[in-house]
Amino acid sequence: MSRRKANLLDYLYNAWCVFWLVVVFLALFPFIFICIQVKSWNWLGTRLTNVWADIFFFITGLWVKTEYHFRPDKKGHYIFVANHFSYLDVAVGMKVVRNYFSYMGKSSVKKVPLLGYMFARLHIQVDRSDKNSRVKSFKRSMKALADGRSLFIMPEGGILSETIPVMKQPFKDGAFVLAMESKTPIVPITFVNLYRIMPGAFIFWDFPRVVIHEPVFPEGKTMDELKQEVYTVIQTEIDAHRHHHP
Numbered sequence: 001m002s003r004r005k006a007n008l009l010d011y012l013y014n015a016w017c018v019f020w021l022v023v024v025f026l027a028l029f030p031f032i033f034i035c036i037q038v039k040s041w042n043w044l045g046t047r048l049t050n051v052w053a054d055i056f057f058f059i060t061g062l063w064v065k066t067e068y069h070f071r072p073d074k075k076g077h078y079i080f081v082a083n084h085f086s087y088l089d090v091a092v093g094m095k096v097v098r099n100y101f102s103y104m105g106k107s108s109v110k111k112v113p114l115l116g117y118m119f120a121r122l123h124i125q126v127d128r129s130d131k132n133s134r135v136k137s138f139k140r141s142m143k144a145l146a147d148g149r150s151l152f153i154m155p156e157g158g159i160l161s162e163t164i165p166v167m168k169q170p171f172k173d174g175a176f177v178l179a180m181e182s183k184t185p186i187v188p189i190t191f192v193n194l195y196r197i198m199p200g201a202f203i204f205w206d207f208p209r210v211v212i213h214e215p216v217f218p219e220g221k222t223m224d225e226l227k228q229e230v231y232t233v234i235q236t237e238i239d240a241h242r243h244h245h246p
Contacts, residue, residue, distance in 0.1 A: 004196075004204055017060045017203045024055045029114055036121040043100045045122050053095035057208075062197070064095050065207050070187065070214045074098055077150045078187045078215065081175050083234050084154035085164045085195035088208070092194060093152055096210050101150035104141055104174065106158065107133065128157065128172070138174070145182045151175070155230075164195050165238050171227045176218070179226065185215035188230050190237040211237050 006014075028048050035045035057064055072078055080097055082089065090103065107125035119125070124144065126137035141151055155171035162168075179186050192209040213233050218226055 004199065006202060006204075010202075010204060013205055014203050017062075020056055020059050024052055024059075025115070028052050029118070032118055036118065042122060045118075046100050046102075049094045049118075049122070050098060053091055056091065057095055061205060062203075063207055064092060065209050066096050067209070067211045070212055072097070072099055072150075072187060072212070077145060077148050077184065079145075079175055079179050079184050080150060080152040080187050080189055081230055081234075082152070082154055082189035083165075083167050083191055083238065084156050084159055085161065085191065086159070086198045087201065088194045088198040088203070089154065089191050092191060092208050092210060093189075096189070096212065097150070097152060099150040100148075101152050102141075102144055104137065104151055104153045124151075126174075138178070141174075141178050142182060145178065145184050151178065153178075155227075165242060167231060167235055167238075169231065171231065173223065176223055176226045176230075179218040180221075180223065183218060185217050186226070186230055187215050188213040188233040190234045192238060192241045209241070213237070 028051065032045050032048045035041040035048065056062075077099065080093070080101065082093065090105075093103070103119070103123040104126060105119070105123060107127040112119075124137050124140050125133075127133035144151060153175040155175045156168045157172045160168045175186065178184065190211040190213070192211060193206065194208055197204055197206045197208060216226065216229050216233065221229070
């Protein structure tokens with residue numbers, strides 16, 4: 001993947017984005033903090049992160065264009081699965097998924113001031129190098145699904161692909177074991193061009209493009225078949241866009 005060269009306007013725009021990223025988060029954090037102190041209010045904390053994303057993407061001009069092959073029932077619960085090529089992915093996920101959901105992500109996020117505290121309370125952390133952490137996060141995830149909450153998992157396990165925009169294989173098992181054990185449908189999501197907008201730690205202006213696909217049901221499939229079907233759905237969309245926008 002070739003890197004874009006930044007000019008002065010790009011640097012000014014990047015500073016604008018970082019400023020509003022922080023300001024909007026700090027403005028909403030006191031209200032999020034209150035919501036995450038009471039378990040029955042956690043859903044409202046998730047709604048406030050949606051609001052954070054709405055304001056941030058609007059004010060920075062990163063207007064997210066979402067193509068729906070399927071519109072999730074806001075009262076339903078799913079396992080959302082997406083490719084992961086950019087640090088912008090998590091924020092865009094908060095913008096496009098309007099269900100009450102938890103990310104299942106790396107425990108290292110908890111080291112980030114304020115954001116780490118919010119993540120630890122609203123989302124599910126996992127240290128993949130620690131078996132006990134994996135078991136604990138699996139149990140929390142199964143309970144979340146049983147309680148009617150959705151999950152959002154990026155099964156590559158991080159920004160690990162050495163051939164972006166081709167996803168790293170094999171996928172981690174977590175999302176697929178959870179789907180098979182709980183019989184929860186997987187909704188594949190393609191982040192089409194976020195790796196171009198934020199390659200590394202720098203943001204370039206463009207419209208983020210997202211595709212929400214039809215659910216993939218785990219019944220009657222092996223683990224490998226389920227992984228391959230989800231991979232094919234997401235990667236095919238990435239490839240189609242890449243060929244039209246080389």
